[in-house]
Amino acid sequence: MAQIAIPTAAQAKPEFAAQTGLPCGQCHVSPAGGGKLKAFGEKFKANGFKLKK
Secondary structure (H helix, E strand, O other): OOOOOOOOOOOOOOHHHHHHOOOHHHOEOOOOOOOOEOHHHHHHHHOOOOOOO
């Protein structure tokens, strides 16, 4: 008997959002996260993925 698999949408894991308490859209152009970064996201990345105190 053949089995049928139905694809579902991938679920992103917002590790940095959980780490910082900020929404994905704080760093990313897309509010959902992923893709192009805003200036804040570029600075976060350049700082070793750490928020400046």
